[in-house]
Amino acid sequence: MKQLQKFYPHLLAILGFILISLVYFSPVLQGKTIYQSDIVQYTGMAKEQNDFRAENHTEPYWTNSAFGGMPTYQLGAKYANDYIGMLDDALRFLPRPADYLFLYFLSFYGLLLVFRVDPLKAFFGALAFGFSTYLIIILGVGHNAKAHAIAYMPMVIAGFILVFRKRYLHGGTLTMLAVALEINANHFQMTYYLFLLLLVFSVYFTYRLYQDKELKELPKIIGTFAIAVIFAIGANATNLLATKEYASFSTRSKNELTFNPNGSKVTTDNALSREYITEYSYGIAESLNLIAPRLFGGSNAENVGTDSKLYEFIINQGASPSEAEEFAENVPTYWGNQPIVAAPAYIGAIVFFLAILGLFHDKRKIKYAFLTGAIFSLLLSWGKNLGFLTDFFIDFVPMYDKFRAVSSIQVLLELCMPVLAIMGLQSFFIEKEDQWKSLKYTGIVTLGLVVLLFLAKGMFDFTTANDNYYIKAYGEEMGSAFVNALKADRASLYAADLLRSGFFMLVAFGVLWSYHKGKLVQNTAIIIIGVFMVGDLVFIDKNYVNNKDFVSKREMAEPFEATESDMQILQDTTHYRVFEVSGNMSSARASFFHKSIGGYHAAKPRRMQQLFDYQIAKNNKEVLDMLNIKYIIQTDEKGQEFPTMNPDANGNAWFVKELKMVNSADEEMKALDKLDTKNVAVINTTEFGVWLKTEPKSFAKDSLATIKLDLYRPNHLVYTSNNTNDGFAVFSEVYYENGWIATIDGKETPIHRVDYTLRGLHIPAGKHTIEFKFEPQVVKTGSMITLFSSIGMVLLIIGGVYFERKREKSMDNRK
Structure with missing residues (x-):
């Protein structure tokens, strides 16, 4: 009975996570699914593979529908003996995308329990992490593998900390399972960033061992990690080996050509160019979006409402109120440094407030490890805007040049800050000494920053280089008027969101001050702060991912509708390829219906992409012929598609x-x-x-x-x-x-x-x-390694449980 009472709060928390995940994505209860643009593209590329699997109940491991032909290793291929995948499926039992949201909550909750946070605070902390705006928007656009990998990060860190606390059995087992699940998520960029964060923690914990004169424990710790990681890697051997093999075939491998398509000399043999790696670099000032969501305009498609200057501008151009309202729902207010932003990376005003409180009030030194991790990721997210650091990592840190969109490393900050926030909340109620002093300093820093930013509003011009497009498109007079209205709305968003964040910080300050003065009891204070903290994030999230984004399952299963061109081409039942000119090798629409040389993938086959860049883009018809491109889908001046038959195609x-x-x-x-x-x-x-x-x-x-x-x-x-x-x-x-x-x-x-x-x-x-x-021999070899590693993991867990119980029984007998 006591054991049941012990787990009862955790069971309630898990049930709460399930309920909240389903409520936030409530259309899944009606059998709908979220429309994800990246998954639509994946569906196009994987059509031949999925049809083959359904018909033959086996994997092809190769598809001819995308990029002329490629392995399906990175297109959702299924492998034998993938027991870690089965465990992952069991954890993600909710309909998508509620499953990933639940996994965010569950994993972060486990990490907070390692810090001995009580269930109520851990519950709200997990919600604050899961509803961080970036983590929601990646579900909206379909970065499922990224979300998947991020979700397991807290679990890996929890195991890592337990091992350094010398809880070798529990920590080693959790690390082994968590790392195996993290690798199974199959987003190596996020896993790589997690590894960088763990290096930061390793330095901290090793220094603490040195301070405590316990360096003799280091071999045990390293040994525990080694065993855990070896088995975790082994349990994912097929995917890892296949991915490694494919990498040399993809655009992520070394460039063999020494000249560019324009004839100029290639200056580096890196798989990705420095410009491509740093194309998405977070602006230094733009980082303040973390505490005020639309400080830099929010997104490239913001709803500014009917009281905006843009709405007024459109009305003045003779549009009807309904037309102006529709226009105002999709306004490019973003004026930061990145090419495209679907939503700001907002961590929450109260999360930021509590994190600062944690730095002032929490006595545990581990807070500095999380602070270092947050600052480290923030600096690297600036990319080309902090060139010397980014260049150093590209040139000297192994594998860093294999990944693009450096701004996404901010996920580490978005993990570290909620941990600091809950540490701050926890310590405030435990450590009574200097309680008011810490709260006062936190208020001065956070609210002072809001006031400072408000006063600095005049320093910004609220413009971006993209604004020139509107002046050219609409003409000098109308274009300038449009941009001026746009700038006014940007300035309005800047001020409004600073006031909004200031309000939430004041709420947190007021509640904690009331507790300090004895006007509120602890649980009431926690619930009020928790509701405001989570509510703040949810209201922002709903601007970018909401019920409107859901469609029927059929619409996602068949996201492309055959055009007249497709229907005409499909009457030809021979085997040939199709080139869709408008797709420009970056769309999987044609792959859904035909054998296409295009597709949509972050790691395209390198040589096919080069054939396009160096030959097809220059209208080399002989290359089209040798690829057996029998039909070319083109677009006329009116934007109408039409197919052209290539009678000179070389054939099969x-x-x-x-x-x-x-x-x-x-x-x-x-x-x-x-x-x-x-x-x-x-x-x-x-x-x-x-x-x-x-x-x-x-x-x-x-x-x-x-x-x-x-x-x-x-x-x-x-x-x-x-x-x-x-x-x-x-x-x-x-x-x-x-x-x-x-x-x-x-x-x-x-x-x-x-x-x-x-x-x-x-x-x-x-x-x-x-x-x-x-x-592929790699699949056969990997499947055997996976099988033996999975068996080894089970035996390790069983052995660990046996010896732990034996140890506990021995201790009881001594009593």
Whole structure:
């Protein structure tokens, strides 16, 4: 009974998290799902894979519907023995996106319990973390993997802290499971940022061990982490190995070309350019959005209402009230440094107030570790606006140059600040000494900052470089008037949100002062602060993610509607590719219906992207032909789509007369500038030189020679060739070094990369059956490692429970 009473508050908290998650995303109870733009694109790219899985009850691990062909490792491929994935599914039992919100709450609640925070404060702290505006907006746009990885961060930190507290069994077990779940979330950028934060904590805890003369415990701590991490990695081996293999094929790998599409010299061989990495850099002053949401305008699509200057401007142009109101719902008020912002990264005025209180009042030194983590992430989020630090990390810190959108490292701050806030709230009620002094200083700092920013309003001009677009688009007179109205609304938002944040800080100050004076009891004070703290965030969140964003499940399952062009093309039942010009290689719409060379992915196949940049974008039709692009979807002057048939497409496979030898990737690419792809194939001798020493370089091409595709599956292709001479065939399929096996009449034969990105085979004279099968060894190897690691994890947990109970029993006997 006592045990039940002990867990009763936690059970209530969990039930509260479930209820609040479902209420916030209430349309899920009606069977609806949230419309997420990124998931729409994923649905387009994964259509062939998902259809194959549904029909064959197995994984293809390859799709031809996106970027000409690529592995599905980063498109939601399912692997055998993924028991950590099953555990994750069990934790995320609510309908999406309520499942991620619940996971935010649950994980952060667990972290606060490690700090011995009582359930009521931990409950409100978890809500404050989960409703942080950035964490909600990423659910709105469909950054599910990012949300997934962020959700497990607090759990990893909780295990990490327990191990350093020398609770090796509990901490090691939690670390092992949490790290395994974190890796399983499959967003390596967020996991990498978490690792950087853990390095900060490691320095702090090691210093504390040194101070306490307990460095002898360090080998045990390191050993515990080593065992936990090894098994966590092993339990995700298939995904990790497959991702590592694919990385060298993607745009995240080293650039082999030494010249740009415009002919200029490439100055770095980094996978991503410095400009691309830092394109989304948080403005230094813009960081104040953390405490006042629309200080820099909020978002690129803000609702300014009918009392705004923009509304008045539109009315004065002769628009009806309904037209003006509709316009005012989607106004580009954002005037910060980033190209596009869907919502400000607001952590909450009361969260900020309580975090400052924690710095003044909490006596635990660990607060400095969280403060350091917050400042560290803030500085790195400034990106190009703090160039010397960002350049240092790009140039010298391993793997930092593999990730873009450096502003997203602010998630560490958005984790650290709520921890400091609840530490402040907790310590205020426990440590009576200097209570008023700490509260007074907190009020001076936080409210003083609000007043200072209010007085500094005149220092800002509320303009952005994008404003010039409106002046050009609307004309000098009207455009200038539009921008002036826009600037007035930005200034209004600036002042209004500072007053709003000041109000919430005053509420927190007043409630804690009332408690200090004995006018409120502790739980009443906590509930009032908690309700205002969470309410503040929820009201801001609802501006950006609300019930209007939900649609029927069918609409998300089939997000694209076939156009007349699609319907016309689909009447052709042969196998070919489609190029949608307006998609510009960055849309997965065409992939939903056709075999497309476009798609939408943060790690595209590198060589296909380069073919587009260096050749297709320059209207090199021969490259379109060799990719078997039979249809091109174009747009006329009126914006109407129409399909054009390419009668010169090379087909699924063809024999060539000659192999053109080149010695570098540069020469490969340049050779495509003027290449008769139907008769000549380019091959790089530096990679396939051994084979070329014994093989002919030219071939007799019989006009009657044929090679025909008989069977198509994304992972299995069967051709029949008939040629009176030995020949070399080019296949309009993307070359991928690992996994594809080619056989001629059942005998394996080497595949060679030709024409920069396609497959080529030497085929002897006569009639032959040629097969390509995708049987990735990395999946087989990874699945075995995953199985044994999962078994090892279970045995470790069982052994740990057994020895813990044995230890407790021994201690009881001594009593």
